[in-house]
Amino acid sequence: MKPLALTLGDPAGIGPEISWKAWERLRGEPDHAFALIAPPDALTQIDRADYPLRVIAQLGDAASVFDEALPVLPIDGSGARPGQPDPAHADTVTRSIRTAVELASDRQADAVVTNPIAKDVLYRAGFAFPGHTEYLGALCEGTDTPYHPGPVMMLSAPDDQGGKGQRLDLRVGLVTIHIPLCQTCDAITHQAVLDAARTMLGALCQDFGIQNPRLAVCGLNPHAGENGALGTEDRDVINPVCRLLRAEGHQVTDALPADTLFHAEARRSYDGVLAMYHDQGLIPVKTLDFHRGVNITLGLPIVRTSPDHGTAFDIAGQGIARPDSLIAAIRKAREIANYRHG
Numbered sequence: 001m002k003p004l005a006l007t008l009g010d011p012a013g014i015g016p017e018i019s020w021k022a023w024e025r026l027r028g029e030p031d032h033a034f035a036l037i038a039p040p041d042a043l044t045q046i047d048r049a050d051y052p053l054r055v056i057a058q059l060g061d062a063a064s065v066f067d068e069a070l071p072v073l074p075i076d077g078s079g080a081r082p083g084q085p086d087p088a089h090a091d092t093v094t095r096s097i098r099t100a101v102e103l104a105s106d107r108q109a110d111a112v113v114t115n116p117i118a119k120d121v122l123y124r125a126g127f128a129f130p131g132h133t134e135y136l137g138a139l140c141e142g143t144d145t146p147y148h149p150g151p152v153m154m155l156s157a158p159d160d161q162g163g164k165g166q167r168l169d170l171r172v173g174l175v176t177i178h179i180p181l182c183q184t185c186d187a188i189t190h191q192a193v194l195d196a197a198r199t200m201l202g203a204l205c206q207d208f209g210i211q212n213p214r215l216a217v218c219g220l221n222p223h224a225g226e227n228g229a230l231g232t233e234d235r236d237v238i239n240p241v242c243r244l245l246r247a248e249g250h251q252v253t254d255a256l257p258a259d260t261l262f263h264a265e266a267r268r269s270y271d272g273v274l275a276m277y278h279d280q281g282l283i284p285v286k287t288l289d290f291h292r293g294v295n296i297t298l299g300l301p302i303v304r305t306s307p308d309h310g311t312a313f314d315i316a317g318q319g320i321a322r323p324d325s326l327i328a329a330i331r332k333a334r335e336i337a338n339y340r341h342g
């Protein structure tokens, strides 16, 4: 078993603080040993007297020190003022991500877990990708994936309220990700829906251990278009993809009205949902359990998870940030790595 590689995220956000808190919670669990890839100076947001740090020479050393100190694999760069993002840190932020991907690609790390980045801050420094998901897709391009290639963004939230021990966890994948809403209709093409659905079916099976998964598909328009009267994409673009996948033996619905797809009873009928755009899929997940939601990039040759929240500049440096979503992301990374690597 190899350690997990945790990226810095935006050093002015809550990433450094929740990394410390996650370490404190997980330090007795060797399966969840991780190293933070960061300039040691970036970790100034918490009283160091309570939080020991150990600079390590290689990721493989993380497990042996994890019980006693937060392992930090150092990279160049400096700290930031909490709550004061600065594009000057962009190089450090992206170096941390690239280093983590290299470690996972070399199988020195079993997975990459990313702390949140502020996209607009990176854009101002010339970062050319909408977010982690697309950046990771580009970094991993050309390497074989264990199932249909992504990247596809999935968010998941736990729900153990199903009764009789049944879980009603919500897993939502997206066809379109970080694009303006006004471009969404044009981006819902036969190929885009088919690719995302294939990636999601592969991931449910291989990363989540669900044999012959049931996939529910959201419509794009109100009431899934009312048979074309309220928009034609559901009938003419999405449903033909669903029919094609059913003909191949997959359990896939037609486009369904999205507004009635996420309540607990509806969730009994599927293992995952394919949503057409960002807020359609992410609002239900973050509403169901904001503090334990996890963002997972599907269809990469490496395992990558992240908390479901952002940089939270408004509370950075106050000591009140909750580490729960990062902890859930670390646990989920290990779970998926176990499915992939045994």
Ligand SMILES: NC(=O)c1ccc[n+]([C@@H]2O[C@H](COP(=O)([O-])OP(=O)(O)OC[C@H]3O[C@@H](n4cnc5c(N)ncnc54)[C@H](O)[C@@H]3O)[C@@H](O)[C@H]2O)c1
Binding pocket: 014, 018, 115, 116, 117, 118, 119, 120, 132, 295, 306, 307, 308, 309, 310, 311, 312, 313, 314, 315, 320, 321, 322, 323, 324, 325
């Ligand atoms: N994985 C990622 O990299 C990721 C995910 C989402 C958003 N973002 C980025 O984060 C930036 C800010 O986004 P936003 O304001 O929409 O969302 P946000 O999640 O940063 O904050 C939304 C609200 O939730 C609170 N909050 C968030 N995480 C919390 C935690 N762990 N504990 C307690 N409270 C918490 C914040 O204080 C804020 O009030 C944006 O630039 C966005 O691009 C990054």
Ligand SMILES: N[C@H](C(=O)O)[C@H](O)COP(=O)(O)O
Binding pocket: 130, 131, 132, 133, 134, 282, 295, 306, 308, 309
């Ligand atoms: N779209 C995600 C969300 O709202 O939670 C978030 O921006 C993270 O995206 P990346 O993992 O691509 O950075």
